[in-house]
Amino acid sequence: MVNIQKLKYKESLKDKCGIFGIYGKGIDVARISFFGLYSLQHRGQEGAGITVTDGKNLKSVKGLGLVSTVFDEEKINSLKGFASIGHTRYSTTGGNKLCNVQPVVLNLKNDDFALAHNGNIINAMDLAHKLPSDVKLSSTSDTEIMGWVIKNSSGKNWEEKILSSFNKFQGAFSMIALTKNKLIAFRDTYGFRPLVLGQLNGSYIACSETCALDTVGAKFIREVAPGEIVTIDEKGINVVDKISSLKKSFCLFEYVYLARPDSIFNKQLVHQVRQRSGEILAHESPIGADIVVAVPDSGTSAAIGYSKASGIPYGEVLIKNRYIGRTFIQPEQYIREMGVKLKFNPLKKIVKGKRIIIVDDSIVRGTTMKKIIKILRGCGVRKIHIRVCSPPVTDPCYFGIDTPNKKKLIASYLTIKEIEKFIGADSLAYLSLDGLKKASRIKSNRLCSSCFDGKYPMPVEGGFRKDVFETIN
Ligand code: SF4
Known part of the structure; x- marks a missing residue:
């Protein structure tokens, strides 16, 4: 059994991550991965890494911080090869450690294996207990456990091992693996997290979002289907297998x-889904005001939609310092509180004496919105109405998204009226779940909405959330 005594369970925030992989002979795969990761920076801002293969060995550069902080010209130039995978990572409470920065690499004799993971494995601890005793975990992440489970599964090559281990993993995994001669991209049967395929001249890419394909000049081919395993090598994209998906559950929160x-x-x-959600919210919860304002950037598309449907003009009021990371998921409370002040500066002259509608994507703890309202009150705003383009977040995510545990989610312990009072708004309204699903234009039974309704597509009780392990020593 693996030395599990060195790990303990710890309640914490969790990751959402961006992954990018490319196979292409005669091109600078590390440089393209850098730009791919750069465009996925919004999915994780506290660690980044790239691993390349030259056909013999895997080589990595990893570090804490933004993609542009971790890599410089010298480091990119040191990564020579024809295939690479990369990862951007979000930290957890106290969990922003170099050992957890991905790709995770298993150094094996002549057969190194690396993984970049977006998701969360609920049964990671159970799987860790079943690992052979000679396995020594070097990180506190579920991804490394997945790697060792795959390594110890039957199969004459890595894709067969992935296939035979597939059903052992409970939870969410959109993954790109790198062997010494190919990429293997695979996605859990629920399809919680996105994973798309693209083509760049004669090279092939797998990554989290199509925006990364656009950035590097690649063409979108298709999504990796839930339950699908594909290899990417000199023969192009080949389907290894497609495990049947009993229930598809794409994450509604991605939209x-x-x-x-x-x-x-x-x-x-995504922009159009958000715009439609703003339109639907305007019909569900109308209110008189002089101006519709977004909490930038994730509230912007929805605010445009709210403005369009309500006929109330849209205006920029909160000027965002875009060089500061997202605040609701910063690890410590004091950083979050400082972050709001550093992040938004209102156009005082524009809002003085006005009735404003602030549109935001979601309210998690309520502390950010409370601060924004306080700042705006200080500017002499007459009325502040909050419109939230998602339903109340009442339950934690077990599928790779950085929501706090239930007792820290404000909507799990306060009513909407109480939240309105807590944040200091003149009125507060949320989009209905039906409204949000309608905005997505995806069949309701193909979406995960667990954090809004507590109905999980798989048992999660006692389940583990990503990076809940903490090394004691
Ligand atoms: S619980 Fe929420 S955040 Fe997590 S996968 Fe489901 S919809 Fe997405």
């Missing part, structure tokens, strides 16, 4: 907040 507005999933442009 609300996580993905970039210029990405497309399930044929739906």
Whole structure:
């Protein structure tokens, strides 16, 4: 058994991540991966890494911080090869450690294996207990456990091992693996997290979002289907297998907040989904005001939709410092509180004496919105109405998204009226779940909405969330 005594369970925030992989002979795969990761920076801002293969060995550069902080010209130039995978990572409470920065690499004799993972494995601890005793975990992440489970599964090559281990993993995994001669991309049967395929001249790419394909000049081919395993090598993209999907559960929150507005999933442009959600919200919860304002950037598309449907003009009021990371998921409370002040500066002259509608994508703890309202009150705003383009977040995510545990989710312990009072708004209204699903234009039974309704597509009780392990020593 693996030395599990060195790990303990710890309640914490969790990751959402961006992954990017490319196979292409005669091109600078590390440089292209850098730009791919750069465009996926919104999915994780506290660690990044790239691993390349030259056909013999895998070589990695990893570090804490933004993609542009981790890599420089010298580091990119040191990564020579014909295939690579990369990862951008979000940290957890106290969990922003170099050992957890991906790709995870298993150093094996002549057969190194690397993984870049977006998701969360609920049964990671159970799987860790079943690993052979000679396995020494070097990180506190479920991804490394997945790697060792795959390594110890039957099969004459890596794709067969992935196939034979597939059903052992409970939870969410959109993954790109790198062997010494190919990429293997695979996605859990629920399809929680996105994974798309693209082509760049004669090279092939797998990555989290289509915006990364656009950035590197690649053409979108298709999504990796839920339950599908594909290899990417000199023969192109080949399907290894497709495990049948009993229940598809694409993450509704990708449309609300996580993905970039210029990405497309399930044929739906994220910007348009958000705009429609704003329109529906305007019909569901109308209110008189002088101006519709977005909490930038994730509230912008929805605010445009709200303005369009309500006929109330849209205006920029909160000027965002875009060089600061997202605040609701910063690890410590004092950083979050400082972050709001650093992040938004209102146009005082524009809002003085006005009745404004602030449109935001979601309310998680309520502390950010409370601060924004306080700042705006200080500017002499007459009325502040909050319109939220998603339903109340009442339950934690077990599928790779950075929501706090239930007792820290404000909508799990306060009513909407109480939240309105807590944040200091003149009125507060949320989009209905039906309204959000309608905006997505995806069949309701193909979506995960667990954090809004507590109905999980698989048992999660006692389940583990990503990076809930903490090394004691
Ligand atoms: S629980 Fe929420 S955040 Fe997690 S996968 Fe489901 S919809 Fe997405």
